Amino acid sequence: MLLNSITRLNVPGPEARAFIARDHRVISPSYGREHPFVMSHGKGCYVWDVDGNRYLDFVAGIAVNATGHCHPRVVQAIQEQAEQFIHISSDFYHQRWIELSERLSQIAPFAEPARVFLANSGTEAVEAAIKLASYHTGRSRFIGFIGGFHGRTLGALGFTASKTVQRAGFMPAPAVTHIPYPNPYRPVLQPMPGDRDYGETVVNYLEQVIFQNLVPPEEVAAVLVEPIQGEGGYIVPPDGFFPRLRELCDRHGILLIVDEVQSGMGRTGEWWAIQHWGVEPDIVCSAKGIASGVPLGAVIAREHIMTWPAGAHSNTYGGNPLACAAALATLDVLAEEGLENARLQGAYLLERLRKMADRHPHLGDVRGKGLMVGVELVVDRDSRRPAVALRNRVKKLAFEHGLLVIGCGVSSIRFCPPLIVSRQEVDEALQIFEHALTLAEEEQE
Template sequence: MTIKKLTVPGPKAQALLARDAAIISPSYPRDYPFVMDHGRGSEVWDVDGNRYIDWAAGIAVCSTGHSHPEVVKAIQEQAEKFIHISSDYYHPKWVELGEKLDEIAPFKEDSLCFMTNSGTESVEAAIKLAKYHTGRSRFIGFFGGFHGRTMGALAFTASKSVQRSGFFPMMGGVTHIPYPDPYRPVLNPKFYDDYGDAVIDYLENTVFAQGVPPEDVAAILVEPIQGEGGYIVPTKNFFPRLREVCDKHGILLIVDEVQSGMGRTGKMWAIQHWGVEPDIVCIAKGIASGMPLGAMVARKSIMTWPPGAHGNTYGGNPLSCAAALKTIELIENGFMQNAAEQGEYIMDALEEMMPRHPSIGHVRGKGL
């Protein structure tokens, strides 16, 4: 069998890369000279006809693969009716999606949702709501966390210093603490069976006792599984105890499910692996199979802000809402179960390999 050797980037790609360099902002971290032509399922083709497997799913966005025919059909049907109506008015898909998000939200209490265009916008909305509802102005974030690059979200992002370099001062009032990473612990784990307990004790006995009055803290913002920070899965005690701390001090618990949500871990929301209910959840990426959409979903008792307190132009646009409704249907009807089964298989296989491969230091993850 002859294996074709790819020429990457090919001539067509090289020409477009040169045009891109002349006109597009250099701030995008381009890691590979791939210029896409089309995609189907998990496969993509570049403009020179080279075929690839997309292991990144468009940065965790293409939750149903590229151009799933049912999602494409839903978008086309909506586009034939109308493409845009401002958020000053109403449209059926917006309401239908809001009802669906309320149905699947990771808390028992009825919820309300605010539609956005991205994960960063969802986080910004959560920050504003937490400030408004609690009347407090301080927050707790985590080292290794990624929540976006706009100035509010960036105050929490702490995964790579280049993302913050040159933008000081950011929004004030955010204090970072270590994430419960048992493989590379920052705190001394000597006296703990569960490293999550060490992190919570540090929060209570050092941060709150010596530096940040808990009564000033509006919310704790956390990824249930850190993404850019290294796909770190917290130890079992961390989230139950974090919920206890929030309840004790009247602090809101905001979970950033932008990357970990929408069935990717084998459950609709990663936080559900620990049986903990947050107060606010931030959503985007995989919600609409590649269409620009996000949402901030909160307990109804928390979303108390009045008309005009927050808004946008394109959030909840009809095409994205139609794509999201079909995407969630597909996730619930097989994709989420597949993520659970394939994830378990991959974890078992990698753990079996560890003793034979010293280069593997730690195997972690949930689902896909």
């Protein structure tokens, strides 16, 4: 509902504080917590903490709860499957695993028939994809992008280049060369003659600098890239980037792997964000929104690529029945309610935020597709200097007034609500967000 007045919550409450104290005694300190929010339950786009405070959730478990919290069709699918059986190892077969793989093959963003490997997370999907690429090509080198996030296990960490704390003290395994992601708001490369946009500049840099001076292209198995960078700041690349990258990969026999863990499953108004550029990848990594919160990851590859033999790659929980049932229900809901709504509400959210930027000079950039929208806070628009403290204060004030949002990039805030979010809920979130932004700006004066 729209708010006549925006009330500041007394958070965290006593129950939340007690649980947080217990958490600090037993949970690994490696987790980074955005807010002192201890969840009790959720419904649709709203969540409640253990003290009874209600929040509008524009995080959705980091784009995981695509159908909202406890969508009745997803809950029913999980319950019905749990009554039949909860687990059978990947040494055997079951119906839901086959049905889900068929559905994912049908929506694969390439014309060639697909094969599917099911995992438990986005990180596992990335690990499987890079193993598959190396196996298929017989090559050992890879290209990644600065600002990219692909997971924290050692293989995936070799590609992750979002924050130094995620890599410090570890020795990532794959031979990965990182190049700048084509961020049109913060370009770091000089355009070359003939470049039509900054996306082509980045690909030309890869070809004319990296491939000529550092990495032999004939040794590169794959390029791993997010169609829209998530953790790196919700960065949307220029239109020339992916067509030019696809052409370069084809010329050198390099596979194109797209990490759609955050941007896929209808988040941008298409099943896959890469479809906005009309480019067909070779391998897709999926997770997050695929099963409405039940852990599941998937690798979707062209049939001629996924030819590794039995035993080459497997897992105990692959094709978990509960996860497959949840994913099948999720796909139904997204097809019927989510994709079109993501387009409509996402366009509205972008328009409103861009108008809001006219009133708030610290909103330096508003970008996104569908319901994957980021706003970058800056000290001033001329210098574009990141306003990190302001961003953090806005997040905190939004939380204290009943809106869950989290950061990304250096000084950005991401909006990734459930794809079933209503216009009224978008308006409510914008009202709270602008109120928090105004308060934070006034504190700086």
